[in-house]
Amino acid sequence: MRTQVGIIGAGPAGLMLAQLLHLQGIDSIIIERKPREDIEGTVKAGVLEQFTVDLLNEIGVGDRMMREGHFHDGIELQFSGKRHRIDLRGLTGGQRITVYPQHEVIIDLVNARFNTGRDIIFNVSEVSLHDVDTKEPKIRFKQNGETHEIQCDFIAGCDGFHGPSRLAIPDSIRKEHLHLYAHGWLGILTDAKQANPELIYSNHDRGFALLSTRTSTLQRHYISVDYHDDIANWSDDRIWSELHARTAMDGWTLPDGPINSKNIVQMRSYVLETMNYGRLFIAGDAAHTVPPTGAKGLNLAASDIKILATGLAEFYKSGSEDILDRYAEIALRRIWKAERFSYWMTSMLHRNPNHDSFERNIQLTELDYVCTSVAGSKTLAENYVGLPIQWENKSLIETK
Ligand code: FAD
Numbered sequence: 597m598r599t600q601v602g603i604i605g606a607g608p609a610g611l612m613l614a615q616l617l618h619l620q621g622i623d624s625i626i627i628e629r630k631p632r633e634d635i636e637g638t639v640k641a642g643v644l645e646q647f648t649v650d651l652l653n654e655i656g657v658g659d660r661m662m663r664e665g666h667f668h669d670g671i672e673l674q675f676s677g678k679r680h681r682i683d684l685r686g687l688t689g690g691q692r693i694t695v696y697p698q699h700e701v702i703i704d705l706v707n708a709r710f711n712t713g714r715d716i717i718f719n720v721s722e723v724s725l726h727d728v729d730t731k732e733p734k735i736r737f738k739q740n741g742e743t744h745e746i747q748c749d750f751i752a753g754c755d756g757f758h759g760p761s762r763l764a765i766p767d768s769i770r771k772e773h774l775h776l777y778a779h780g781w782l783g784i785l786t787d788a789k790q791a792n793p794e795l796i797y798s799n800h801d802r803g804f805a806l807l808s809t810r811t812s813t814l815q816r817h818y819i820s821v822d823y824h825d826d827i828a829n830w831s832d833d834r835i836w837s838e839l840h841a842r843t844a845m846d847g848w849t850l851p852d853g854p855i856n857s858k859n860i861v862q863m864r865s866y867v868l869e870t871m872n873y874g875r876l877f878i879a880g881d882a883a884h885t886v887p888p889t890g891a892k893g894l895n896l897a898a899s900d901i902k903i904l905a906t907g908l909a910e911f912y913k914s915g916s917e918d919i920l921d922r923y924a925e926i927a928l929r930r931i932w933k934a935e936r937f938s939y940w941m942t943s944m945l946h947r948n949p950n951h952d953s954f955e956r957n958i959q960l961t962e963l964d965y966v967c968t969s970v971a972g973s974k975t976l977a978e979n980y981v982g983l984p985i986q987w988e989n990k991s992l993i994e995t996k
């Protein structure tokens with residue numbers, strides 16, 4: 597098989613890239629380890645930045661999102677028995693967030709891909725990358741017991757944190773940073789009434805909780821737990837009892853209901869600085885992961901892809917590799933800022949078992965400061981709605 601761009605992974609990164617390339621007349625082949633039903637059914641992210649919403653609209657896959665998504669102008673932070681609203685829209689000059697589930701984004705992107713008449717090769721195994729430091733890189737894989745090879749001009753490694761792509765960069769060159777957290781997030785989907793018109797992030801003495809939503813009758817909530825804990829130790833009653841305790845407010849009761857799904861995910865911060873090597877470009881969770889507290893992972897995948905697709909389009913139009921050469925530099929500026937924000941939100945909102953009483957009070961005071969100072973709230977708001985891509989080495993402050 598021969599194509600211009602070989603894409604490994606049909607997550608948000610790989611599928612958005614394929615669509616952006618298609619609109620520029622650039623051909624791609626996507627291979628995916630899982631079956632279609634799995635990628636369309638896995639419950640993950642919920643919060644999309646305006647940047648991501650704009651990109652999905654730009655590539656023609658935003659219609660259902662605009663009809664079925666929920667647009668939120670603010671979020672609430674809860675601590676010391678009180679809730680405080682962060683007015684995202686007011687503090688950022690009109691920006692808001694959209695709550696629309698990741699698996700619905702995937703369904704829309706997969707449909708768009710098939711509408712272009714191009715395929716996605718599902719259920720592949722034994723994926724390996726070859727000659728990535730030449731102009732004729734190749735991907736080999738197995739499907740139904742048969743070995744196949746894709747010859748291409750470029751390979752996009754969009755295969756998530758556990759994928760093989762970045763391992764094709766030699767150890768001696770690959771520069772990376774990893775930070776692990778003691779807690780994980782236990783996430784549930786529940787048939788219950790919406791708890792609140794906006795998301796609530798709570799820092800309680802018993803631990804973190806997040807109340808989010810999907811539809812008026814389906815809710816997505818999270819609590820922090822020990823990452824090593826087994827989901828089997830968490831009966832529905834135990835989960836609800838923690839959620840009730842961690843979000844309790846006088847005169848308010850969290851609506852509960854049957855739990856449809858529950859799982860525990862680990863929280864880690866990871867940055868691959870060597871985002872490209874020869875003709876291999878790594879994007880999305882394969883190149884960086886963040887703890888979910890800042891709701892940034894999918895949104896960062898979207899900005900990587902925008903930069904990469906712009907670079908590839910420029911290459912095929914003019915032969916210039918200027919943007920491709922600067923791919924990592926441009927992407928990493930936004931990635932590190934999102935890493936910083938996600939780390940900060942995580943440290944501010946989660947109980948740290950090693951904290952002494954002084955540090956616990958500093959944490960609560962930071963929350964108080966963020967919620968009561970315009971500068972503090974604005975810092976949170978502008979990061980939460982998403983910072984722009986800095987294509988040039990310019991300041992983030994616009995001077996007129
Ligand atoms: P992935 O979604 O991991 O996709 C990679 C794909 O590659 C997968 O389909 C995988 O099967 C495939 N693959 C792997 N190995 C191979 C192989 N060998 N061959 C072929 N294919 C392969 N982000 C947000 O922006 N907002 C949020 O609100 C948010 N909330 C989150 C909540 C939770 C609980 C979690 C877990 C994550 C959340 N995220 C959020 C993060 C977001 O889900 C990820 O950042 C996003 O999925 C990254 O997309 P990706 O395409 O880079 O990687």
Ligand code: DHB
Nearest residue numbers: 641642808888889890891
């Ligand atoms: C959701 C996930 C997040 O990580 C977050 O910070 C907010 C909301 C969600 O799944 O709805």
